Amino acid sequence: MPSDDRQSVGRLQQAIEESDFAWSLCLIGEDQSHKLAALADDLRGGPSNTGDGKQITSGFAYWGIAPTVAWAHACNDPYYPVMQQSIESFPQRWRRVRAKLAEMPYHYVSLGVGTGSKDRQILHDLLTANPDLLYMPVDMSAEMLRLGMRESLKGVSIPRRQMVPVQLDFAIEENLVELRRLLEAVVGAEPILFSLLGNTMANFDDDVRLLGLLTRLLRPQDRFLLEVATTDELNDDLAAGAAEEYERSRAYGEFVTSALMHYTDLTINMDNVVYRGSVEGDRALRVKIIYQNRTGGDLRFMLPDRTRVTFPDRDTIRLYLTRKYARRGLDGMLDSLGVRKLHGMHSGLAAHRSAQPFGMNLLLFATGETTAARPPQTSRAEEIWSSYRT
Numbered sequence: 001m002p003s004d005d006r007q008s009v010g011r012l013q014q015a016i017e018e019s020d021f022a023w024s025l026c027l028i029g030e031d032q033s034h035k036l037a038a039l040a041d042d043l044r045g046g047p048s049n050t051g052d053g054k055q056i057t058s059g060f061a062y063w064g065i066a067p068t069v070a071w072a073h074a075c076n077d078p079y080y081p082v083m084q085q086s087i088e089s090f091p092q093r094w095r096r097v098r099a100k101l102a103e104m105p106y107h108y109v110s111l112g113v114g115t116g117s118k119d120r121q122i123l124h125d126l127l128t129a130n131p132d133l134l135y136m137p138v139d140m141s142a143e144m145l146r147l148g149m150r151e152s153l154k155g156v157s158i159p160r161r162q163m164v165p166v167q168l169d170f171a172i173e174e175n176l177v178e179l180r181r182l183l184e185a186v187v188g189a190e191p192i193l194f195s196l197l198g199n200t201m202a203n204f205d206d207d208v209r210l211l212g213l214l215t216r217l218l219r220p221q222d223r224f225l226l227e228v229a230t231t232d233e234l235n236d237d238l239a240a241g242a243a244e245e246y247e248r249s250r251a252y253g254e255f256v257t258s259a260l261m262h263y264t265d266l267t268i269n270m271d272n273v274v275y276r277g278s279v280e281g282d283r284a285l286r287v288k289i290i291y292q293n294r295t296g297g298d299l300r301f302m303l304p305d306r307t308r309v310t311f312p313d314r315d316t317i318r319l320y321l322t323r324k325y326a327r328r329g330l331d332g333m334l335d336s337l338g339v340r341k342l343h344g345m346h347s348g349l350a351a352h353r354s355a356q357p358f359g360m361n362l363l364l365f366a367t368g369e370t371t372a373a374r375p376p377q378t379s380r381a382e383e384i385w386s387s388y389r390t
């Protein structure tokens, strides 16, 4: 960068640093109109009674100010225990896992910042070892970044120039290549702690592929912190119990319908939100949350580009997907990705201790010794990844 440009960036940072106004600088990685087109395409899917046609995929469920605010409300709802307890019990679980991180000056990249309260805890500790750390929350939702950062910085002393929020869809391989490139340019070979917390992984159809993509960000000196919801057993009753856990919360229902309300002109009837639990092979309980046309007649709804979609009677729109992973399968999943587990920490969910074997696992891992599990090189993106893996 020419020195004049560097000076202007420096002056801008200084002006922001000295201002009392709540400015935040944010790097936007993608054209948001393309994202809107992708969301509209997903909502044009064919008819299905089971939530396998029209859908709102992960990321879009939180995208925009209304879903962001609805998510923050749901996280505080005592009737939605998964997230509330995941947030409340995080400091204690993190404290144990933290002891397994080498005393290194890590930078911190938070994949999916959410309400930011877990990041606050992590930042607090990492800053002690590395006051110069770079904090890079990455999220598809600019509004979530703004909200999450406000929370993550409460009581944490970090100059604004060390915070770089990035609006990016991390489920796209090319985006991760660019993220890696950006990190290399900013922190060089210094170690980075990446996190994917709050069972975010479970929201993706191809969850293991997503985790595989994200773990490619790791160099030998880096670490990855993963939090997933777990179950000790798999059966249909537990699957129904897992679905009920979400169904109980009105605030969660408002969150899960928020994107549909925001991006279509459908009049939402909460009685048409259906929570379906099932067993996904030997690996997880899966909960699909769908919106079903139960009016007895065909409907039509309008998308943001003013096109209309027919929504026949009994047709569905999948609003959200989540899972509880079989605890005994987690190590195998990490092995299949070629990563090395350094620590795993399990805790039960208080509300279910007596009744249901549900909990949360916090896993810390590093890149493995081999790259045997990585898929063969197929794309330009893969060639670029390889050049980082030295």
Ligand SMILES: C[S@@+](CC[C@H](N)C(=O)[O-])C[C@H]1O[C@@H](n2cnc3c(N)ncnc32)[C@H](O)[C@@H]1O
Pocket: 058, 059, 060, 062, 063, 087, 111, 112, 113, 114, 115, 116, 118, 138, 139, 140, 141, 144, 168, 169, 170, 171, 196, 197, 198, 199, 200
């Ligand atoms: C379940 S919340 C978890 C929030 C937080 N990590 C926690 O544990 O409380 C998922 C977060 O990931 C973000 N997210 C979901 N899919 C994404 C994607 N494909 N790309 C970027 N961010 C995504 C959402 O906007 C949201 O902030």
